[in-house]
């Protein structure tokens with residue numbers, strides 16, 4: 001009997017999502033007896049029932065295109081802003097699911113999307129998710145869709161910054177995305193040969209960075225590339241953050257909690273200028289001219305790499321096969337050379353950070369890269 005499948009893409013977009021939609025939709029029609037509809041703009045499209053039938057023609061010609069043909073949003077089903085008010089809209093989403101007689105809903109997204117999908121699963125929906133984020137921080141999968149493309153873009157940026165840093169005898173800081181994990185900065189920093197790599201997992205000391213740069217200068221290398229993960233922090237700031245977090249947890253009444261939340265928000269706001277402040281400090285400590293490049297959304301845009309096209313096609317096809325078998329409540333994860341369903345519950349509430357003994361950390365140290373510690 002034909003199964004009805006809904007699909008949505010949510011959270012930050014990544015290259016490779018269209019390959020995954022195509023992989024799911026083409027396997028659905030060529031191999032399995034599945035009918036696919038796509039909801040626009042993440043969970044918001046599911047709420048308002050804005051959809052498109054994803055037949056052969058809708059999925060044709062999208063393999064190499066970046067972004068997502070369905071659009072995306074960061075809406076959370078349990079906390080949606082509707083008419084200026086934050087509301088729990090999960091039941092309305094459940095209604096849309098039943099209106100279309102769906103047998104399963106496929107959600108492609110990062111950590112937040114995995115949580116949101118899990119919440120809908122708790123409301124009785126059959127759900128399958130795919131791991132997608134340039135941050136590569138979803139647990140229980142070796143890699144996430146989009147990471148490889150972003151890694152290539154950040155690496156190319158570091159390559160390009162090398163020649164201008166060299167010509168001008170400058171320090172160049174390059175700020176790389178990754179949210180609270182350093183996969184993207186570390187991976188691109190090692191591949192691009194950054195001299196210093198700063199990641200959230202290893203709080204840094206500015207003096208140690210300055211010393212590494214001065215040491216390069218003494219050996220005749222009058223330029224340095226510093227790859228800064230957007231979530232990295234100095235030792236002092238990390239300490240301040242944990243104090244503020246524990247103040248928030250320990251606050252006894254509503255007023256204190258509000259105050260603690262406000263202090264934390266202000267702290268994170270100040271942190272957003274980290275690369276610029278660090279650049280000024282390094283200029284002061286080394287006497288070398290310093291510049292900052294924030295890569296930003298360039299890392300999420302454009303054509304997916306060959307690896308992400310392959311991965312998207314594999315993940316989409318694997319999801320279709322699982323649906324045909326009647327499996328749900330899982331994320332299709334990447335394990336070695338293959339894909340494997342893992343319980344969705346095992347993915348939520350956790351973040352995949354870089355372990356201390358990870359080979360990329362060891363490799364960076366072995367080639368003499370300063371990690372700021």
Ligand code: F6P
Pocket residue numbers: 012074110133134135177178179230300
């Ligand atoms: O989750 C991917 C990501 O690009 C992070 O690296 C970054 O911190 C965040 O999204 C930016 O979010 P937004 O697209 O909402 O500005």
